[in-house]
Amino acid sequence: MTRLPALLAGIALFTLLAGCGAKDEAKPVAAASQPAEAAHEEAPLKLSPEELARAGIKVEALKAAPLADAVEVTATIQPDQDLFARIAAPVEGRIVSVAASLGANVRAGQTLAVLESVALGEASSALTAARAAQRIAEADFKRAEALQAEEIIAQKDYLRARAELDKAGAELRAAEDRVRVLGADPGSAGRSGARLAVSAPFAGTVVARKATVGELASPSEPLFAVADLSKLWIEANLTEPMLARVHQGAQAAVSVAAYPGERFEGRVTYVAGMLEKDSRTVVARIEVDNKDGRLKPEMFATARINAGTQVEREVLAVPDDAVVLLQGQPTVFVAKGEGFEPRPIDPGEKVGGRTVVKSGLVAGDSLVVSGAYALKARLLKSQISDEH
Structure with missing residues (x-):
């Protein structure tokens, strides 16, 4: 009979000790749950005055502003x-000099290059001959006109002289037109001979140049571009x-x-x-x-x-540089007490260097408008330090 009370007393003592052990194990679990809840509310990021100055942090109160459509x-x-020209040689010829360099400012009519052309030489010679023929025909007509007035020559001889003058005039105009089509001035064609100046059509800047002394120029290949x-x-x-x-x-x-x-x-x-x-x-x-x-x-x-x-319309808009990406989420920094806290936002359209904010901020928030990237770097650095 003495063994039964001793056995019951042992069972009671074991139960009491087990209960005390369960209470002691539950205490650390409850204590651990408290920091986990606090982790959701990050403490504001704090910087010293020297760090603030070095990062160039600037804070402005956010306010709604009108935004035009x-x-x-x-x-x-x-x-x-309308003020751009590609300039090619009007006739095939060899480039003998180049007077304009790339990037040069030129005047209207300024010579860009000079070339020699066989076709222009032939046209100039034909023009000189046409001018001589026209002078002879004009002199013959004046003599015939004077003789016809004195009735010394027949009417048909007078008419023949007049026809020769008309023919010489037509041939002279055709020779001038040919010289003009080749890009030369008929008035100076006899003096310049086979040489032709390529000039700027208006004042501007030489934005392209392909002319090189000694090369053959053709109407299909521009030598310069002026704008x-x-x-x-x-x-x-x-x-x-x-x-x-x-x-x-x-x-x-x-x-x-x-x-x-x-x-x-x-x-x-x-x-x-x-x-x-x-x-x-x-x-x-x-x-x-x-x-x-x-x-x-x-x-x-x-x-x-x-x-x-x-x-x-009135909108909340922040400078584009105030928005950074944190874990893929557009985020801004807001001054809170003596520190700064990241604030996720829902961005809208970008207008004139500013980003419209749909949600995440309210008027009156103290927004970091300069130095957001420095705060982001400091925040990431502190998170890495906490993990270690």
């Missing part, structure tokens, strides 16, 4: 085709949905990567009447002044064309 498209800069670059064409391709919003005469602003933050004002002067079959787009042309010569043909550009079909 506009179309933004990529474009290419081209010379004004007046004081006005340029910005050619943009409009998709079908854009057509109803863009019209001739609309104001436009053009920006290029070479001059960040600058806008070159212009207007739409032409919208093509046909859709391009392959690209399914329509070409729109914007004319801009380029008197300072900073814009260059073949540059890529971004054109913002005022559509004018809707009134301005």
Whole structure:
């Protein structure tokens, strides 16, 4: 009988110890769950004053601003085709001198190159002969006219002299026309002989040159290209949905990567009447002044064309440089207390160097408008340190 109470006392002691052990094991689990919940609320990223200055951090209060309805498209800069010329030799000949270099500014009528042409030499000789024949015919006619007035010669001799003068005049005009067609001035053809000057049709810049001394020039191969670059064409391709919003005469602003933050004002002067079959787009042309010569043909550009079909609307828009990608999500940094916190956003259209924000921010948020990439690098560095 003495063994049974001892056995029951042992079972009770084991149960009590097991219960205490279960309580002790549950405590670490509860403690571990608390930091996991806190991990969802990251502490603001804090930088020292020296780090802030080095990163160039600038903060602005976000506010809604009016945004005009506009179309933004990529474009290419081209010379004004009305002020662009490819200049070829009007007649086959050998180049004897070149007077214009690539990139040179030239005047209207300035000589670009000189060539010698056998055809022009023959035409010049024929012109000289025609002029001599015309002078003889004119002298014969004047003598016949005087003799006919005195009734010394017959009427038929007078008429023959007049016909010879008309014939000589026609042959002279034909010889002058031939010299003119070959690109020379009939007035100086006799003096210049077989030499021909190739000149600029208007003032501009030599943008292409293929003329080389000693080579043979022909009418089918341009020797120079001259363009007046004081006005340029910005050619943009409009998709079908854009057509109803863009019209001739609309104001436009053009920006290029070479001059960040600058806008070159212009207007739409032409919208093509046909859709391009392959690209399914329509070409729109914007004319801009380029008197300072900073814009260059073949540059890529971004054109913002005022559509004018809707009134301005109030939107929240942030600078494009304020938006960074964190884990594939467009994100901005907002000043919070003494630090900065990343804020995911839903971006909309890009207009004039700013990104419209559909959601994620509200008016009054203190937005980091400069230095966002430095904050991103600091944030990633701190996350890597935490993992280790």
